Amino acid sequence: LRTRFQKPHGVGGRRLCKPAPRAPATARAGLALGLARRRVEVGWRVEVRGTNEIGLKALAKALWLGTEDQFLPHGMAGGDHDASQRVLLGVGSVNANGPSCVMAVHSAEVTAADVAGMERVCILFDGYNDDELANARSQWSALKAAGVKAQYWAEEDGRWTKKAET
Numbered sequence: 001l002r003t004r005f006q007k008p009h010g011v012g013g014r015r016l017c018k019p020a021p022r023a024p025a026t027a028r029a030g031l032a033l034g035l036a037r038r039r040v041e042v043g044w045r046v047e048v049r050g051t052n053e054i055g056l057k058a059l060a061k062a063l064w065l066g067t068e069d070q071f072l073p074h075g076m077a078g079g080d081h082d083a084s085q086r087v088l089l090g091v092g093s094v095n096a097n098g099p100s101c102v103m104a105v106h107s108a109e110v111t112a113a114d115v116a117g118m119e120r121v122c123i124l125f126d127g128y129n130d131d132e133l134a135n136a137r138s139q140w141s142a143l144k145a146a147g148v149k150a151q152y153w154a155e156e157d158g159r160w161t162k163k164a165e166t
Helices: 027-042 053-064 110-114 132-146
Strands: 045-050 085-091 102-104 119-125 149-158 159-165
Touching: 027 045, 027 053, 027 102, 045 053, 053 085, 110 132, 119 132
Parallel strands: 045 085, 045 102, 102 119
Antiparallel strands: 149 159
8 A cells, every 4th residue: 555645747647657556455454454453452442434334344354354363353333332342443433432543544534623632543545546645635734734743654665654744
């Protein structure tokens, strides 16, 4: 999964170089799972916030299909046990499990108020999806304007590097 804010190289906004293939849903699930696992290991609860139930169900399915040692218990919002879930996937701001961390996927909105109540907020997006990229840029600008301390990280050649900080 490649994330980036840089302007595309080329003329008229078109990329001159061929973009890397998009990460499959399982790779995106792997990224979310790895980040969520690290937060749960330090005792946090995590809300994975999406914009559509179909996308979240696909993510949940990918999380279930991992190996046994990769499995991280999670649930879909709207169940009887939301409050006890360490990782809860839901559409919009769910906040039912008392999360310390929000991971926004599928261009889910994150506000300055959301950030103020959390230990960490992660906005995950596909840098080769123009809609997700535009949304991430818009959120970065809004959070920066609201005085939120933020960091932008990008994956390059399999490693994460910090690209910007407010």
